[in-house]
Every structure is written in C-alpha cells, then in structure tokens.
Amino acid sequence: MPRFLSLLDRVKEQLKGEKSGSGFTREGSLLILDASPLIVVGDLHGDLISLETILNEGRINERLKSGWKVVFLGDYADRGPDPLRVYGALFELKLAHPESVFLLKGNHEGMEVVKFLPHDLPWHVRNNYPDDHEEVYRSLLELHSLLPLAAVVDSWLLLMHGGVTLGMTRRTLSYPSQEELKLMLWSDPYEQAERTSVSPRGAGVRFGPEVSKEALKELGVKYLVRSHSAVPAGYRFNHQGMVLTVFSAKHVYALKKGAYLALEPFQRLESGIHLF
Numbered sequence: 001m002p003r004f005l006s007l008l009d010r011v012k013e014q015l016k017g018e019k020s021g022s023g024f025t026r027e028g029s030l031l032i033l034d035a036s037p038l039i040v041v042g043d044l045h046g047d048l049i050s051l052e053t054i055l056n057e058g059r060i061n062e063r064l065k066s067g068w069k070v071v072f073l074g075d076y077a078d079r080g081p082d083p084l085r086v087y088g089a090l091f092e093l094k095l096a097h098p099e100s101v102f103l104l105k106g107n108h109e110g111m112e113v114v115k116f117l118p119h120d121l122p123w124h125v126r127n128n129y130p131d132d133h134e135e136v137y138r139s140l141l142e143l144h145s146l147l148p149l150a151a152v153v154d155s156w157l158l159l160m161h162g163g164v165t166l167g168m169t170r171r172t173l174s175y176p177s178q179e180e181l182k183l184m185l186w187s188d189p190y191e192q193a194e195r196t197s198v199s200p201r202g203a204g205v206r207f208g209p210e211v212s213k214e215a216l217k218e219l220g221v222k223y224l225v226r227s228h229s230a231v232p233a234g235y236r237f238n239h240q241g242m243v244l245t246v247f248s249a250k251h252v253y254a255l256k257k258g259a260y261l262a263l264e265p266f267q268r269l270e271s272g273i274h275l276f
C-alpha cells in the first residue's frame, strides 16, 4: 500500500473521532476554537512552493510546539503541479499536531455539492499511483466529506473558505443544508449595497456588507477571514475591514504576493498579514 494511502487513512481516522481536544470542540461541521495564537493559510491549489515558504517563514513547526494553532482555509488541489505533495505535507502536519492543525473544506473539496472545473486531481492520482488510483481517489473524496466547514474563534474570528449567508447561525454552520453548504463554499464579498447578487462564478453569490455584519453579530465575532478569491496583493479587506481575504497559492496564480496570517489573540488583522 502506498505510504500516501496509509497517511490518508490515519488522517480520516483522526477526523472521524474528532469531538474535542485542547482548546477546541467540534459540532458537526463547525470547529469552535479558544482564542490562541493562530496561523491562517489561504488557498494552496497544489502550490507546494508556497506551502513550503509559509511553513519555513511562518516557523510553523516551532510555533506548533509552543501553543499556536494553524488553520488552512481549503482548496488544496487542482491547478498547481503538486497536489499530492501538498496533501502529504498537510497530512503529516495534522498527524503530528492533531489538536492544533485544522484543514477546512474549500469548494475544491466539495465535489458532492457542485461539480467544478478544473479538477485535475484524478489525473495526478492516476499518474502517481497507477495501481491504486481508484482507491486513492475514493479515499480522498471520503476525506473531503470529513473536513470541517468553518471555525469560530471565541468572540474574535470566523474562518471559512467562501463566505457568510443570509440568516447564518451557529446551527447552519454546524449542520448546513446542501444549498447553504454551496453558498458557504462558493460565495465572495462585494461592495454594493444590495444584500446579495448573482455571482459570475455560476455558484454561490456575492454578499454585501450588511450580510457580513449580521452574520458576524449573530456568531458573536468581529471578523470574517476567508480565501477563495485570488487577490493579486495576496490579501484584501472588504466591508469596512470586517472581511479579510487571504490567498496563499502565489506561484500557481502568478500573483504579486502570496499571504498568510500570524496573529496573537485579538491582534489587529492588518499587523498579522505576512506577505511572500
């Protein structure tokens, strides 16, 4: 059996049993984290160079040993050259620090709600594991179904891949309908006054400042940190600073900068943005 498959099995076992641990609890698809020093990494899309840069420059291993938590915002595969090595590195990290490393679900881990393109993951799986490709791919899809959708960090942050929805509550984050899940994985913030409008992506919506304000108030947090939009500067604020986009797949998207966050509890978001 390929080593990758055994790592994958161990991560799935970990996720299946994940209910609570040091500084976190899990309710359905929602993680609730105590406020602690925190690294947040945006979309990776098979960009191993960006991931390695963040692991090194962010001193992730060292920080994990001293009480930091690390949250990845989803979209690990598709587009970039190294999705399986990105997964492999993330699995190693999760298994070494199961109560401090969290992999959230992106729209590229949501094939069951929306079929999307490009989806080159099956091609990489077939190339790397010609004898076991069906089993590896099926196992990756099972992993996707086990990933949490969002994390609420006590009275501070909401972390998720896409965005908030009308009428969002802790309950809809924990146990979303298929339609809510689709919106949460695919939506983007925009600055118009309308509450929502049609998204050019063909899935999800664009949500306005009032929708963000209501959702953050309902959840008792101050900011939404999300990824999903390949912003050229690596980060972008929307909605009077309430919404921060962080995007980490710099090389795959040929961005000017890639970004990640390294924050002490309740630190101003601006001062926790790290560019590479």
Ligand SMILES: [Mn+2]
Binding pocket: 043, 075, 106, 107, 108, 161, 227, 228, 229
């Ligand atoms: Mn995405």
